[in-house]
Amino acid sequence: MFLFYLILQQIFTMQVGKFQTLKVSEVNNSGYILIDELGEKAFLSKILVNSTLEVDQDVDVFVYQDDDKLKATTETPLCEVDEFAVMTCVQSLPSGAFMDWGIIKDLFVPYKQQKGKILESKRYIVYVYIDEESGRITGTTKFKRNPQYTDLPFKKGDKVDLLMIGESELGWNVIIDKKYIALIYASDVYKKLYPLSTEQGYIKAIREDGKIDVSLQPEGFENIDEFKQKIIDKLNDNYGLIYLSDKSSPEEIKDELQMSKKNFKKAIGGLYKDKIIEIEDDKIRLL
Incomplete structure (x- = not known):
């Protein structure tokens, strides 16, 4: 055989x-x-x-x-070989599980390639690869959470699509553009996240060891317009008033605007300079 x-x-x-x-x-x-x-x-x-x-x-x-x-x-699968996708189990057998990956033929995940028992109707993150022994397209739910990469197709600051794997001691493990596993540090998480959900993110750093760090928000003054607009939208939704200022705690800013205090201060500084807002001791007012 x-x-x-x-x-x-x-x-x-x-x-x-x-x-x-x-x-x-x-x-x-x-x-x-x-x-x-x-x-x-x-x-x-x-x-x-x-x-x-x-x-x-x-x-x-x-x-x-x-x-x-x-x-x-001509159907479109949820992912190609060497990519990740969220798939639903349509049949679970002692030998393995069959996953719906968007085409007429289901994807087989052998029992030995299951991190935990795959149950019917449940959703899982599956990596698709060519099995070296059989030469067959195969799925697995076992994959490294901190792989090392070379020749990555992006650079610091690039906007990317994220698939949330799950929370860890350091933060959140995520998948970039269906292909690369990365980490969002807990200090860079400013909103509620959920496993298997999707988000927009930004490449924060590509480390010398080939690992990738990601943030949920862009960094630097060149990206501050996004935060300015978010604050203006919030002001418009709240009759021109937000009870936040540069004296507010990072937690208060995170809960209200889902951004870091650093980016918040940059944004309101720019809005104040442009004479769009007025900053008071405990609130911001739209002019």
Whole structure:
């Protein structure tokens, strides 16, 4: 059996588990035979296509494995190979769990790849990869919370999409753009967060050891306009008055505006200079 899987890996040269553009090679009653530049074939069922395709026509598809064959779909999975996504378990068996990842074929998470027993109808963060032994697209809920990276595609200050993993002793573990695990330190958390939810974040630091720190708010005066607008919106919602000032505690500012005192002081300083607000001992007033 192991030899069979090794042979299978060598045969499949197409980008399994990825979106790609393939060409229609043949048309039959059931669907279409698609080929890549090397002539590797994948089958696309007619039920997955809204319009008729012609021979030599290019089509964008996601390629997956079904038993010993390659198949294609125009459906969009929740993630590709080497990415994370939140998935719902549709069936749990002693051998493993089947997860709904957005396409016609469910993703299998073997029992040995489950951090804890996966239960039907529950949602989990799943990492999708190609199993080295079987050559199959596989899911896992076991992954490192502090991996080290090289050649990252972003830099300090970049805005990114975050998926919240869960809280730790240092803060919150998160996933950046479906691919990279990072940390938000507790001191940078200014709002209530929930596991499996999504947020916008900013790259705070890429450390020498290859680990990533993220913040929920941009840093520096170049980003202060976002905080200014947030304060103005709050003033408009409260009849031009907020009971906060530069003397307010970080906790009071966090509860009211979900920002740090540092960013709050920068923002109200700019608004005061622009003659938009008046700062009193215990409140801010919109002029």
